[in-house]
């Protein structure tokens with residue numbers, strides 16, 4: 413095959429494939445050194461610069477900055493609620509989603525540019541009647557564009573109006589530089605805490621079948637699965653942006669929060685461990701969430717705060733973690749049948 417000659421990665425050096433074709437990376441899921449004990453300051457500084465600062469967070473911030481600078485109406489316009497500027501915000505959010513999700517899908521799934529190299533599930537998604545329109549792709553695009561983007565935009569429009577009309581605190585760069593930088597650095601961590609809380613909630617008995625099961629139809633997820641959620645899950649998910657209604661910040665913080673919410677699910681659902689870019693590679697860190705889609709009750713969040721480890725739902729991808737999960741499940745099945 414032509415793509416194999418041009419690949420930088422060799423999946424056999426990075427992991428192993430089992431008899432069912434499932435690829436397991438050698439590297440274990442982890443949370444980095446921030447909350448590791450004992451505290452290692454040098455590791456934390458190195459991790460902060462290499463993995464937290466110069467990372468996808470920076471890309472999401474750059475998109476937020478560009479959107480705020482070049483594709484957001486003026487403060488005067490947004491001080492009044494009016495359909496014209498709201499549609500502009502909706503349109504640019506649709507463009508961001510179509511470009512970002514579309515680029516990943518095109519390269520990895522339509523062109524299959526790296527075949528199945530480091531793809532966790534060796535099969536590409538097939539059409540199935542469990543999806544709307546009988547197609548995973550059409551289903552995922554529908555929920556993302558018809559529900560996800562409008563609901564995200566509704567949260568953004570409310571925030572922009574509250575900022576512009578003076579109803580909530582707008583921190584000016586000239587007076588609050590340290591606070592503005594600190595808040596921007598905390599936003600990815602806020603997102604993890606918020607996502608963990610709502611994700612545990614929608615895995616409870618009354619909400620799972622009515623709300624979250626729609627997202628979990630994607631047992632072999634692709635980039636567009638990231639925002640394929642029930643509208644009520646979208647409301648809960650994007651409510652992370654409502655923190656700016658009560659905590660003083662700058663509108664660019666809120667847009668960064670939103671771009672993070674919109675864009676981060678793509679690498680997490682891409683289905684590949686390493687993206688081959690021809691001259692280099694890019695790690696998705698998607699295995700923890702892939703395991704969530706495979707085993708459901710593990711890895712409710714992933715990132716830097718080890719919430720799953722603290723609350724006993726962490727699966728690091730190792731054979732031991734799988735053995736533990738199986739024994740837990742057999743205990744609970746035995747308990748239910750008694």
Ligand SMILES: [Zn+2]
Pocket residue numbers: 627638681701705
């Ligand atoms: Zn997911």
Ligand SMILES: [Zn+2]
Pocket residue numbers: 611615624628704708
């Ligand atoms: Zn879930």
